[in-house]
Amino acid sequence: MNIDEAGIGDALPEVKLLVEAGPMQVTTLLTDDPNPIHFDPEAVERLGLGMQVVNQGVLNMAYPINALLEAVDGDPARIAWVRVRFLGNVFAGDEVVAGGQVVSEVEDGVREVEIWLDVVRGERALAGRAGLRCGQQ
Amino acid sequence: MEALDSLRDRVLGFSFPGGVVEIPPHQRHLSHLAARAPVLPPGLLHPMWVMVGGLRGMGVTIADLIRLMGSSEDAGVVFGEATIEQEEALHCGQEYQVTGRCTDVRRHAGRRSGSFDVLSFELDLSHDGLRRARSTNSFIFFRSGE
Numbered sequence: 001m002n003i004d005e006a007g008i009g010d011a012l013p014e015v016k017l018l019v020e021a022g023p024m025q026v027t028t029l030l031t032d033d034p035n036p037i038h039f040d041p042e043a044v045e046r047l048g049l050g051m052q053v054v055n056q057g058v059l060n061m062a063y064p065i066n067a068l069l070e071a072v073d074g075d076p077a078r079i080a081w082v083r084v085r086f087l088g089n090v091f092a093g094d095e096v097v098a099g100g101q102v103v104s105e106v107e108d109g110v111r112e113v114e115i116w117l118d119v120v121r122g123e124r125a126l127a128g129r130a131g132l133r134c135g136q137q
Numbered sequence: 138m139e140a141l142d143s144l145r146d147r148v149l150g151f152s153f154p155g156g157v158v159e160i161p162p163h164q165r166h167l168s169h170l171a172a173r174a175p176v177l178p179p180g181l182l183h184p185m186w187v188m189v190g191g192l193r194g195m196g197v198t199i200a201d202l203i204r205l206m207g208s209s210e211d212a213g214v215v216f217g218e219a220t221i222e223q224e225e226a227l228h229c230g231q232e233y234q235v236t237g238r239c240t241d242v243r244r245h246a247g248r249r250s251g252s253f254d255v256l257s258f259e260l261d262l263s264h265d266g267l268r269r270a271r272s273t274n275s276f277i278f279f280r281s282g283e
Contacts (some may be wrong), residue, residue, distance in 0.1 A: 015173075023171035030168055031189055034200045034210050043211070057216030062172035062185040069175050069183075076177055077226035079184050086216045 003071040003078075003102070003111055003132045012067045012100035012113065016120075019055050021092040027056045052091035060090055060126050063098035064115040068130055071100075071113075077133070080110050084128030088119075095120040106134045138252065138280045139207050141244045148205055148256065153237035154196030158262070160186060165229045180229045187221040191260030191272035194235030206242075206256055208278045217255055217275035224269050233262040233269065240273075252280040 001010055024038045036043035037054040045051055061084050072078035090096055097118050104112035110131040117126040160168075165182060168174075174183045182190075192199065203214055227233070237260035244254050259273040 017173050023173075026167050026171040030164060030171075031192055032198055034198075035214065036210065046211070057219065058185050058188055059172055061188070061219060062174065062183065065184050066172070066174055069177070074175050074177055075226070076181050076184050077223070079223060079226075081220065081222040082184065083218070083220040085218045 001071055002073070003113075004134050006071070006102045006111070008102055008105065010102045012102075012115070013070045015063055015067045015070070015098040017063065017096060019059075019090055019092055019094045019096055021053050023059060024053055024055060024092065027059055031056070031058065049089065050091065052093050055090040055092070055094075057086050060086065060096075060117055063096060064100060064117050064126065064128070064130075067098045067100055068113065068115065068132060072132055080131040080133050082115070082128065082130040084115070084126050086126055088123050088125045090117070090119060090125045094122065096125065100130070103129070109133055109135055141242070141254075144207065144254065145242045148239050148242050151205060151239055153239075153258075153260075155234065155236045156194040156196045157232050158190045158194030158235055159232045160190065160227070160229050162229055182227040182229055184221055184223060184226070186227050187223060187262065187270040188219060188272045188274065190227060190233060190262055190270075191235055191237065192274075194233065194262070195237045195260050196235070202256070202258075202276065203278075206254065206276075206278050212279060214279075215277050217277045218273075219275070220271075220273040222271045222273075224267075227262065227270060231264060233264050236261050236263070250279060254278045254280060 100115040239258045241257040257275045262270040
């Protein structure tokens, strides 16, 4: 789907993936985030959340952004804004699907899209909206 | 649990030291792998770097923010909301000046979660004196055990 030609209600191409611990470790180092729930299963267990490490919010947000990028020919400059609310945890071993739906016409060169991240056979982990720049860039 | 007025006085008066962030190619490569990003035009950064770059360049660590809020790293601090705004895509290897400020601290009581505080802060990434991107975040600090 190309955002320039889409209509209200059109769906973004879904992005489905298996969440793994390795990318969380890389993200911990890149962000210098000391929260042990992202790399230490014992810390997760102490909080009563199970034995799998917890995906960082920035990664959960990145997956729907990947779906947005598919709609703008992979050009990050065409993503004007993204606003999300984190609704629940995503754990290593979860399969997630990121998607979205066009919700507005083009206004001031920007089209609004609703986005989400769902845990397959689970709950919605993230919800929000994004503004994509349309037309010649 | 610290009184909200005292917490707000301390946090809302806090000025981020700021700093400079520049994302080298190997971090671009690894971060895009970690995020399972599609192939992007050469040198351009995935929009998640608006958030990550802001956090990296704000002049304090996430651990510092946790301590500022009177909490600890084991207490279960989580992201509430996040917004990124881009005037243009961020570039690998380009210096960005990061400035930031805490904009709000609010206290809530949830039926399941008990008391929790929400810290909101915004971070601007600028190049050549112009803002190129803004990251606005809220962190949730659970207080039910205090």
